[in-house]
Amino acid sequence: MHSLQFTAASSSNGMVERDFTVGDVPGVLWSPAPGAERAPLVLMGHGGGNHKKHPAMAGRARLLVAGCGFHVAVIDAPGHGDRPRTAHDEQEIAELFRARAAGEPEGPIVVRYNAHLAELAVPEWRATLDALQELPEIGADKPVGYFGINMGTAIGIPLVAVEPRITAAVFGQHWPDVLVEKAKQITVPIEFDMQWDDEHISREAALALFDAFASKEKTLHANAGRHKELPRFEADSAVRFFARHLGRAVTPPA
């Protein structure tokens, strides 16, 4: 088992940002100011083509840390961020760009490539969670959530299906193809985002994936708009979802 090595630290507005590695996997941990009591942890999965410190990740982390006092961790997915791309990564990305340029559906390529990345990423996430729970400010007895849309869902559903430490999750915006069977194994509370007018993922596909979760408590949020138009207020909703399920009140911004 690899332990967690911090490689850089900074802080702003009461939120601490620490870069870390677990083995070869680089990550970032956002935390409340030092000295706060131990707190729940939210793992976040970034979108395809993005990375652990994409503004969407940093923005959601700020809401979760400032609003609820959670710790928030993101790792770069294989082939993303500070990680090397393999020849296979380059080939799949080229194929995706070719399909886009040709006006062909990108779903089949994204589904296939993300399924491959998920196979690599799930054990990386589990090792990262092991290492994060060794930190005194996190520990192994606080609840853990997972928050990931798009590729973050392609990796997150297989992760949550096998990881009993994760007790609540926010997913959304992915095709059901390879994920339905994994979603059927998930019973923890779920919030699931879809775009009603998604030009890539059909309504039927999005609804089929939501339907598959075995969770007794699951909520679908469908918003008018295209794939990239997921409203900002869904991030606020996710914060309240985690506050409810990981046991924290939400403090509104001053």
Place this chain on the structure above:
Amino acid sequence: MHSLQFTAASSSNGMVERDFTVGDVPGVLWSPAPGAERAPLVLMGHGGGNHKKHPAMAGRARLLVAGCGFHVAVIDAPGHGDRPRTAHDEQEIAELFRARAAGEPEGPIVVRYNAHLAELAVPEWRATLDALQELPEIGADKPVGYFGINMGTAIGIPLVAVEPRITAAVFGQHWPDVLVEKAKQITVPIEFDMQWDDEHISREAALALFDAFASKEKTLHANAGRHKELPRFEADSAVRFFARHLGRAVTPPA
């Protein structure tokens, strides 16, 4: 035009409750403590077989008044609460109970009866809104919202379709049959609740009604569970929706 007559008043925990009539229509107005500045107004429609002061109405009103400082008004629908039942009301209610006891679908009866009640209720609501806007603590220049589920949606969709003063609405849990054409006329922001495992309203029916709204901003919230299991947190979500669209911050409970 009938003016509004107050018939009773009380207050508790900083919320004022005043019974009123507008012509023959009895209503209740919940408001912040006197002396607050003028504030937006939320009209609420109660469910079938219920009335203006049903606990669901009083509970939602408390969230809206305490959380956002809104005024909240509910009127008894025709044949409901303190209003007399006609022979037609009695006949439709008997037919509904008969169908329920026989295990027949209740949709066709509820759709037909609620459409009849909506024809009566829409002009009543518009006259009530006229009268409420004459009150100095409300006025005619503050935004107005509408919040009604079940029968509150059967009455609310035709109301919002013709009432330009209402600029945001929360609906849900009704059949699309007679409402789709009215929903197509609605362009204001909408939040729409459905139950994913509703034993009365099929998924396809609920999704068809949500789909019909012409609103550029519309959000579907679908929760696992049966017809009567709409989660309490959807009322909190509605409060935040009105805070966003009627221009108020949400103050969390102390």
